[in-house]
Amino acid sequence: MITVDHLTKRYGARTVVSDVSFTCTPGSVTGFLGPNGAGKSTTLRALVGLTVPTSGTATIAGRAHRDLPNAGRQVGVLLDAGAQHAGRTGRETLTLTAMVLGVDTERVDEVLGQVGLAGRPAGTRVGSYSLGMRQRLGLAGALLGDPEVLVLDEPANGLDPEGIWWMRGLLRGFADRGGTVLLSSHQLREVEAVADQLVVISGGRIVAQGSKTELLGRRGTVVRGPDRAVLARALQTAGIAVSAGDDDALVADADPLAVGQAAAAAGAVLTELGQAGGEGLEELFRALTASPGTGTQQPAVAA
């Protein structure tokens, strides 16, 4: 369980994280989204004890990172895959981490296999790894202590489509076995594919949070008919607000069942009826973070 509670971080006069609160529960993947400079890394760094909050707390299993008895075995962290020692091989890197964590070094080959770096890549110096391979190695390091919690900053960065697909399965499996995953990402489609919960931050403030279904599903119904005016009147008569959608479509502020029933009751013919929001996370993200830095947007879904 991750709990971020009224976290604020100021650098001089500048507030870069402002009163941020959210939780990540076991068995779920939480996608932490926001434009450049929104405060994602600062929040994650506060969570893993690398940044001291100005006020508020960020805890894992109820404790600050520094107070965890063996932090490396409770939380796996991947913040900057590029920061690994270039002169060591992948296996050496993980063996050192295993020794620091007090983990059996046999586990090294296990995680190398898990992240697809077994065999030749394991014996190759990290300096000649691609960014995608470094991400895999960083993830192996995070998994080494068999933690219950993963905190990952942009883990899909540099991965090719196959790698992204692989990571999605790995994180999903980790959460399905009861783990807690918090990952920041710019790759909205990937987040949409893997996350159960979303937290969107902009200008240091949370602008939306909730389940993916809540955030992406509360967008009304797209409806079309041969006579748009007749259809709009039928819905409005039933008390359903409508607005103009793409082309000749209407977007009705009700679920498809209610819209279909209202149209049927008025004898209005439909040629299309479906959940709005097919554009998904990308559109939501753009709408919510349209003016980064202002911090004036209201939460779309209450915490």
Ligand SMILES: Nc1ncnc2c1ncn2[C@@H]1O[C@H](COP(=O)(O)OP(=O)(O)OP(=O)(O)O)[C@@H](O)[C@H]1O
């Ligand atoms: N040590 C620091 N001193 C001063 N300002 C900082 C420091 N660390 C971060 N900041 C500022 O805090 C703001 C938030 O940065 P942060 O790295 O948390 O954003 P981010 O959402 O992770 O962005 P990105 O997606 O670009 O990595 C930025 O404006 C950054 O310049």
